[in-house]
Amino acid sequence: MKKKLLKGLGGLVVVFAIAAVAFLFWPVSNADSPAPENDEPVDAVFIGGGIMSVTLATYLQELEPNWNMRLYERMDGVALESSNGWNNAGTGHSGYAELNYTPELPDGTVETKRAVGIVEQFEISRQFWAHEVAAGRLGQPKEFINPTPHMSFVWGDENIEYLRKRHAAMIKNPMFYGMQFSTDNAQIAKWAPLMMKGRDPNQKVAATYMPLGTDVNFGVITNQLTASLQRNPHFQLQLSHEVRGLNQNPDKTWNVTVHDLKSGKDSTVKTRFVFIGAGGAALKLLQMSGIPESKNYAGFPVGGQFLAFEGADIANAHVVKAYGKAEAGSPPMSVPHLDARKLDGKPVVLFGPFALQSTKFLKEGSAWDLFSSVNHNNVAGMMGVGAENLDLVKYLVQQAQLTDADRQAELVKYFPTAKREDWKLVTAGQRVQVIKRDPKTGETTLQFGTEIVSDADGTIAALLGASPGASTSPPIMLKVLAKAFPKQMAAGWETRLKEIIPSYGQDINASPAMTNKIRRQTSQALQLPYLEVPADLDPNAAQDVEISPESPVAPAVPVAPVESEAKSKLESPNANNEMQAL
Numbered sequence: 001m002k003k004k005l006l007k008g009l010g011g012l013v014v015v016f017a018i019a020a021v022a023f024l025f026w027p028v029s030n031a032d033s034p035a036p037e038n039d040e041p042v043d044a045v046f047i048g049g050g051i052m053s054v055t056l057a058t059y060l061q062e063l064e065p066n067w068n069m070r071l072y073e074r075m076d077g078v079a080l081e082s083s084n085g086w087n088n089a090g091t092g093h094s095g096y097a098e099l100n101y102t103p104e105l106p107d108g109t110v111e112t113k114r115a116v117g118i119v120e121q122f123e124i125s126r127q128f129w130a131h132e133v134a135a136g137r138l139g140q141p142k143e144f145i146n147p148t149p150h151m152s153f154v155w156g157d158e159n160i161e162y163l164r165k166r167h168a169a170m171i172k173n174p175m176f177y178g179m180q181f182s183t184d185n186a187q188i189a190k191w192a193p194l195m196m197k198g199r200d201p202n203q204k205v206a207a208t209y210m211p212l213g214t215d216v217n218f219g220v221i222t223n224q225l226t227a228s229l230q231r232n233p234h235f236q237l238q239l240s241h242e243v244r245g246l247n248q249n250p251d252k253t254w255n256v257t258v259h260d261l262k263s264g265k266d267s268t269v270k271t272r273f274v275f276i277g278a279g280g281a282a283l284k285l286l287q288m289s290g291i292p293e294s295k296n297y298a299g300f301p302v303g304g305q306f307l308a309f310e311g312a313d314i315a316n317a318h319v320v321k322a323y324g325k326a327e328a329g330s331p332p333m334s335v336p337h338l339d340a341r342k343l344d345g346k347p348v349v350l351f352g353p354f355a356l357q358s359t360k361f362l363k364e365g366s367a368w369d370l371f372s373s374v375n376h377n378n379v380a381g382m383m384g385v386g387a388e389n390l391d392l393v394k395y396l397v398q399q400a401q402l403t404d405a406d407r408q409a410e411l412v413k414y415f416p417t418a419k420r421e422d423w424k425l426v427t428a429g430q431r432v433q434v435i436k437r438d439p440k441t442g443e444t445t446l447q448f449g450t451e452i453v454s455d456a457d458g459t460i461a462a463l464l465g466a467s468p469g470a471s472t473s474p475p476i477m478l479k480v481l482a483k484a485f486p487k488q489m490a491a492g493w494e495t496r497l498k499e500i501i502p503s504y505g506q507d508i509n510a511s512p513a514m515t516n517k518i519r520r521q522t523s524q525a526l527q528l529p530y531l532e533v534p535a536d537l538d539p540n541a542a543q544d545v546e547i548s549p550e551s552p553v554a555p556a557v558p559v560a561p562v563e564s565e566a567k568s569k570l571e572s573p574n575a576n577n578e579m580q581a582l
């Protein structure tokens with residue numbers, strides 16, 4: 001009997017092993033696809049109707065208005081996943097408040113390199129959106145971008161000292177001129193009254209305040225740019241169409257097989273270039289392409305939830321985006337923030353994020369997504385990354401067990417007088433963190449950022465990853481253009497791009513003059529506040545200045561559109577005298 005039992009168990013192990021091998025080696029591409037409906041390839045196909053695909057399509061339509069392009073989206077409209085306003089924090093990521101972008105080094109100094117890089121990328125986004133407003137592709141700026149100061153808020157002696165050092169390091173850069181620091185409760189209460197009302201007066205707190213921050217509705221941008229693209233007869237948008245096959249032809253073109261979710265019919269289009277901008281689904285589509293580069297990637301899905309306050313008394317009282325510091329041992333994605341938002345035409349306050357454990361790659365995806373992305377190329381790396389990131393796994397397990405009372409306990413650390421009946425729990429978009437294997441060393445790591453993956457010929461490109469994501473879609477798509485179209489870039493596209501992005505190829509943070517030139521232009525076009533950086537800004541000065549209610553600080557002021565650069569220099573309001581008085 002015992003022998004039979006062991007024999008039976010051995011058989012099950014063998015069957016399981018065979019099934020596992022078959023699963024890991026199962027092909028992901030659709031080999032049985034209809035013949036292409038077009039003999040002459042279209043110029044570009046975009047997969048996914050989010051801000052990334054639409055931004056790249058907008059660039060290409062401006063550069064080559066006669067190109068034939070098609071965009072396929074599986075849902076009934078564009079911007080219904082991660083780009084939707086309710087599915088992200090809406091932060092115009094500029095490095096002003098996000099403390100995870102400025103780590104404290106072992107020697108005690110604060111590293112600002114990444115924050116500078118991110119603020120420069122967001123300035124490129126501002127230039128792109130300003131150009132699209134002028135071109136009539138985007139509507140009134142207030143419909144999609146609004147002035148919303150960015151704050152960092154901490155408590156405890158160690159965190160306060162870190163924030164003081166961070167502020168001193170940041171203001172050495174022209175692009176962070178105007179950032180204020182304070183440990184004065186009264187001053188911080190002026191910046192964010194909801195965060196200070198009801199707080200223990202003996203608790204030591206500190207904050208930085210940047211008046212140039214913004215709140216951005218990426219869903220509105222996506223919808224407006226899509227409407228503009230559709231005015232060109234060479235562009236086609238196909239909704240409720242899911243891409244189920246990617247096969248490359250001998251001439252380097254691609255056959256893209258699409259399933260009509262309403263009619264149930266399949267069709268194939270031949271194209272010279274494919275862009276995969278499908279958010280969390282991009283990984284599986286990249287694997288479907290079969291390009292060698294796809295073998296180096298895997299993904300780890302993480303969902304998010306926010307507490308939403310829609311009552312006018314709360315929404316009108318909090319007008320900043322206030323970022324805290326993640327608890328020790330927590331991943332960067334867990335940084336708590338209390339955000340002023342503008343959604344559906346009204347002010348809203350969101351607090352979070354709270355992680356949501358899920359195996360889906362999209363909010364409207366399948367629970368099978370994670371498992372179907374595992375294959376023989378990435379399974380070992382995924383297991384290794386899992387073993388190395390047990391803190392993240394533990395964090396997600398803990399988050400899955402949170403109750404409303406637990407969420408309320410976290411909330412009152414930032415909003416002491418908050419009441420449970422004032423908020424509702426909303427589920428945000430799904431994010432897929434990149435797991436990447438270095439093809440040279442074989443080392444696999446978990447990455448918290450965005451990554452462009454393309455084949456050697458530049459015929460296909462995919463965007464993987466998450467934050468800062470949508471905020472930096474225009475500079476990210478510039479990188480796609482450089483990777484996929486190097487000949488066209490050299491033959492004239494770069495000249496045209498300099499008209500769209502005036503700072504193209506330049507370091508905006510290099511000098512006060514360059515910072516002022518670019519910010520003045522975008523502030524005028526997007527109706528945003530502006531502070532002129534003094535030409536003689538001393539990076540070694542004003543290291544330990546604190547702001548109190550009595551400090552002579554003038555706020556940033558909106559810049560009205562002007563007729564010329566000369567007039568701008570004469571009439572642009574700024575706070576030079578007051579700021580230098582600090």
